[in-house]
Amino acid sequence: MLVSVIAVYFSYSSSHSLKKSNSNEVVSGESYSSTVEPEKVYSEATFPNYSLKELKDKALFIVKGVPVQVTDEYMVEGDIPFTEYEFKVDKVYKGDKAIQSTAIKVLQDGNELNEFIDHPLMELNKEYLLFLKKSSDGHLIMVGGPNGKFTYNSKSNKYESLNGITFDDPSQLP
């Protein structure tokens, strides 16, 4: 019985302190105070519904390549996370061929502190096929988030999307 009482006390104490800490975050408008270790949070997001044809139509570039380094990680509006990559382009399937064999900057939703469960951050030096468009402020972003990000499966020799759409030759897109 005493254990129950102690458990109730500690349960109350811990939830109370969590609430205080988070209240400070919201009220201050800052993402984290300087004295509090940033806590990782998770996002489950809803993305637009695009067919392969729509992806192709909306894309300014369709490129195959690898992210070679993270050039920036940041939040906007306090808690909207982004990661910027340097992406080495091996082949251009749509768009200006001048970017072939160059490195471009690609922006993805999420960062180390707030990752999207549906849209994991790209792994460095892993091959991707990306459908990219320019945002209103000029960043290259993936069309529809994970819709426009295909990973290369070396076992099947196919590009695969989050929901299992696969194709082997990007030049044969509908």
Place this chain on the structure above:
Amino acid sequence: MLSKFIALTGIVCFVLFFTIFSSTTYAHTVSNNGSESEGWVHGTHATSKTQKYFYVVGTEQFWRDRFNNGASYTSSETGNQLKMVNDSAINTNNYVEAQNVSNATWVARTVYNTSGQHKTTWWIQFNSAYKNEYSNSQWDRIAQHEITHVFGLKDLYENYNDYRLMWWQAGNYTGLTTAEKNGLKYIWGY
């Protein structure tokens, strides 16, 4: 000594009574997480069946209406078991807001802290950069989708689930399907 014993007994009885009969009963540990083939997948769930939230100052009435309608769908489709209650920032850390983020590719999202299987704090954000791409009724269902994340269901990705509320892409939601209702019933034990 006897008075202390009586006091402690009283506290424990109160806690037990509150736990058993309160409408905000804490969710139990979920051992079956469902599956795509079952039509529902459990991720992490809120700590109680009634969730308080506040609207961030400046949130337009348009988005408040969308969220209210989504919450209303959730309540009615779960037999009034899972509820969202608008409150003040003094009483809750959970909140709802809209942000206009043109670089973001998401339409709406549910963000949360976790402790074990529980979402300890959550917030739902609508990306108003997509406001004109969906009708009001589509946004209502997108809100319901996000609310259902709070109550424990994860997104579904297999194409045979593309008609369900928890399908990962927005636009064609028509409410909780029977399988998803069963998943929520299992998670919350009602």
